[in-house]
Amino acid sequence: MDLNNKKVLVVGLATTGIPLVRVLKKLGAKVIITDTKSKKDLKETTEKLKIATADLLLGRQLNSLEEAGSPEMIILSPGVPMEIPLVQEAKRKGVEVIGEIELAYRLMKGRLVAITGTNGKTTTTALTGEIFKLEKSRTHVVGNIGVPMISKVIDSTEEDFFIAEVSSFQLESVKEFKPEVAAILNLTPDHLNRHKTMEKYARCKMKIFTNQGRNDTAVINYDDFLLRSLTQDLSGKKFYFSRLKELGEGVFIKGEKIIIRSKNKELEITDKKQLKILGEHNVENALAATAIAWSMGISTDSIRKGLQSFHGVEHRMEVCGKVQGLTFINDSKGTNPDASIKAVEAVKDPIILLAGGMDKGSDFKELVDRFPGRVKSLVLYGETASIIEKTAHNKGFLKTIILKDLEEAVKFAYENGKAGDVILLSPACASWDMYSSYEKRGEHFKEIFEKLRGMYHD
Amino acid sequence: MIKKNATDLTIVFAVASLVTIGIIMVFSASYTYSLVQYNDGLHYLKRMAMWTVFGSIAMFITSKIKYIVWKRWSKFILLVSLVVLLLLFTPWGITVKGATRWLGAGPIRIMPSEIAKLGIIIFLAASIENKGEGLKNFFAGILPYMALGGVFFYLINKQPDFSTAVVVIAIMITMIFIGGMKISHFVILSGAVTFGIGFMLYQLIYVTERASYRTDRLMTFMDPWANAQGDGYQIIQSLYALGAGGILGKGLGKSVQKHLYLPEPQNDFIFSVIGEELGFIGGLVVILLFMLLIWKGIKIAMNAPDLFSALVATGIVTMISVQVIINIAVTTSSMPVTGMPLPFISYGGSSLLIFMTAMGILINISKYCDFTKGGTK
Numbered sequence: 001m002d003l004n005n006k007k008v009l010v011v012g013l014a015t016t017g018i019p020l021v022r023v024l025k026k027l028g029a030k031v032i033i034t035d036t037k038s039k040k041d042l043k044e045t046t047e048k049l050k051i052a053t054a055d056l057l058l059g060r061q062l063n064s065l066e067e068a069g070s071p072e073m074i075i076l077s078p079g080v081p082m083e084i085p086l087v088q089e090a091k092r093k094g095v096e097v098i099g100e101i102e103l104a105y106r107l108m109k110g111r112l113v114a115i116t117g118t119n120g121k122t123t124t125t126a127l128t129g130e131i132f133k134l135e136k137s138r139t140h141v142v143g144n145i146g147v148p149m150i151s152k153v154i155d156s157t158e159e160d161f162f163i164a165e166v167s168s169f170q171l172e173s174v175k176e177f178k179p180e181v182a183a184i185l186n187l188t189p190d191h192l193n194r195h196k197t198m199e200k201y202a203r204c205k206m207k208i209f210t211n212q213g214r215n216d217t218a219v220i221n222y223d224d225f226l227l228r229s230l231t232q233d234l235s236g237k238k239f240y241f242s243r244l245k246e247l248g249e250g251v252f253i254k255g256e257k258i259i260i261r262s263k264n265k266e267l268e269i270t271d272k273k274q275l276k277i278l279g280e281h282n283v284e285n286a287l288a289a290t291a292i293a294w295s296m297g298i299s300t301d302s303i304r305k306g307l308q309s310f311h312g313v314e315h316r317m318e319v320c321g322k323v324q325g326l327t328f329i330n331d332s333k334g335t336n337p338d339a340s341i342k343a344v345e346a347v348k349d350p351i352i353l354l355a356g357g358m359d360k361g362s363d364f365k366e367l368v369d370r371f372p373g374r375v376k377s378l379v380l381y382g383e384t385a386s387i388i389e390k391t392a393h394n395k396g397f398l399k400t401i402i403l404k405d406l407e408e409a410v411k412f413a414y415e416n417g418k419a420g421d422v423i424l425l426s427p428a429c430a431s432w433d434m435y436s437s438y439e440k441r442g443e444h445f446k447e448i449f450e451k452l453r454g455m456y457h458d
Numbered sequence: 459m460i461k462k463n464a465t466d467l468t469i470v471f472a473v474a475s476l477v478t479i480g481i482i483m484v485f486s487a488s489y490t491y492s493l494v495q496y497n498d499g500l501h502y503l504k505r506m507a508m509w510t511v512f513g514s515i516a517m518f519i520t521s522k523i524k525y526i527v528w529k530r531w532s533k534f535i536l537l538v539s540l541v542v543l544l545l546l547f548t549p550w551g552i553t554v555k556g557a558t559r560w561l562g563a564g565p566i567r568i569m570p571s572e573i574a575k576l577g578i579i580i581f582l583a584a585s586i587e588n589k590g591e592g593l594k595n596f597f598a599g600i601l602p603y604m605a606l607g608g609v610f611f612y613l614i615n616k617q618p619d620f621s622t623a624v625v626v627i628a629i630m631i632t633m634i635f636i637g638g639m640k641i642s643h644f645v646i647l648s649g650a651v652t653f654g655i656g657f658m659l660y661q662l663i664y665v666t667e668r669a670s671y672r673t674d675r676l677m678t679f680m681d682p683w684a685n686a687q688g689d690g691y692q693i694i695q696s697l698y699a700l701g702a703g704g705i706l707g708k709g710l711g712k713s714v715q716k717h718l719y720l721p722e723p724q725n726d727f728i729f730s731v732i733g734e735e736l737g738f739i740g741g742l743v744v745i746l747l748f749m750l751l752i753w754k755g756i757k758i759a760m761n762a763p764d765l766f767s768a769l770v771a772t773g774i775v776t777m778i779s780v781q782v783i784i785n786i787a788v789t790t791s792s793m794p795v796t797g798m799p800l801p802f803i804s805y806g807g808s809s810l811l812i813f814m815t816a817m818g819i820l821i822n823i824s825k826y827c828d829f830t831k832g833g834t835k
Contacts, residue, residue, distance in 0.1 A: 229721040
């Protein structure tokens, strides 16, 4: 792909912005940047990039391509909607608009695995990466998970492996993106109640398979009925995984064991009790990672070792430790009810659940349905606190309290809990009412935990 | 020779209405689903329209072919039915979601079991007429049909397509019964079939682990909500659709359930979308159209000029009624989920083509009926 002297407009300077601009400059492109954030907010970033002020169009949304100096190509950061006028104009005028992963794909060498889904993609991507690294030293775990794919493509060789977590946003703008193995883990509607959005969401997710050929593989969750029926007519090979059924071909659970069945051979990988990550949803993630690794020719030994040694992802059911017999678990990444349902189901001991956050219009009924026998009390804070409380009360769950913030919530839980209980932060909501990200929220939780531990340690 | 009757316009009306409802509803139900699956909202509509053209041509032609011709070719038709069923076991068989039910030739796929249904009707009618009183003899009369039924059942069930296999058996028993078998033989035969199918279900549920999905289906039937995300999913979404439709429906095109809640809304669960968009009234109209067709079919069978045509009409009527009953029972959760298209309405080219062909044959038979006598056989 020749970008030398090409005028390229980068829209949005998020996490991917810095490596993206660096790569573009390295390839000789003339880079122009636009972002709705102000010059002041982005000062640090722009200084790092050493971009001439004239090429920075910040603090507003551009209305026309001309304003951006009529670029020959536009690259969108993840999260920038395709509907903005600039993109629409570009499409009309035949100016190519692509996303960061599409560019990364065009520039990469080596083999690509892409993973998407509503829940579990970060864990599955991290776990798949862990398995690959045991056998392939040049494995890059990239995408939504933290490291933008673009930052690893420039020096890649045919020996490289990319394990990419991709969101529906990123998939929306792909054109040639063609993973050798592509996986959709599930298609549960997240914060999407209106069918129009669900339709678009599913269409974006399905794009992960669009360019796959005969020899590529689609890894699909057999237990997801909708997903299974939508994918019945793909051009590539299909390899299913299932937590509930023994499959003629695929990865599944038999007794307590994870089994690969392929071409009438049955291979036992590991007992599911030997997984370090907790909960049935993590068994599902382990099955997905196994299916992906097997499809890429990774040995069963490496798959076994990877599954048995993987400890999980930060902010996702992360066990912080114990104070006075109470276990603290950080699941700040549980930003929707579905994720929190899985968290609640994963814990065996009595739970004091800390929840609440920004209102996305979610429905918490199903979450409350999981409480009996699991959650003993519910401590709420943030925008959604009263909505969740009302849902709980309607369902007859009365042990609830609303507090000012996370810190008060943790303290209350700690003071009212007893040895053997689990204090679980799984908010079922986004963090943006009080924090800049779920990571920040999780870190705050861990800080409070460390403080408590410090106080009682001696 | 009596004077030929004119083309039966009641049948033409009922079929045309059902097919029109089918096209409109397939379009409405499949649009979103098709957009996600193929990035083309009209994928199913285009194919359905194409098959409707083929079906109409077939119906027109068969209504002009004198029904006696089918008798002459009955053995050959049976042979073709067997061959297409056997071809499924060759690389031409196409497997979708674990079942090999289609034969592929380029973009066109046909379902051999649909051809076999009509094939066996024609063969059986000719054969029973030939046998005459021989049908009263168990070993020479009934046993060969049991063997033939067994072969068809085996081949279709092997795909696997248990429900279509059962439909074939139901058609055969009805035809042999109407053909004049002894009541005692009928009791033995239906007893044997009930026992056989019961035994198979028992095997499937308690013994064979491979078909565990069918066990789950029965469990799911008892309580769909026990496994709402898994096997209960389809039926729950179907009930939501019917419930949301109420008496008058939400209006054409306004189904919510078709937007990726109800999987494959254009196929076996299209009646749920009809219920949601056109309400109880819409569902009732569809059922009444089927009843009109079935009533006409029975009248034709009763007044048919000879045993062969009476039996062909009987077989066709049975084929329609059994499928309609099973399909609507499944969508309303009155029986466990099993794949069964709604005649003329569900998406599916072979099904539409075969049903319209059968209607053509029925129309042709009606031309030779003597309706003045009010039933001969």
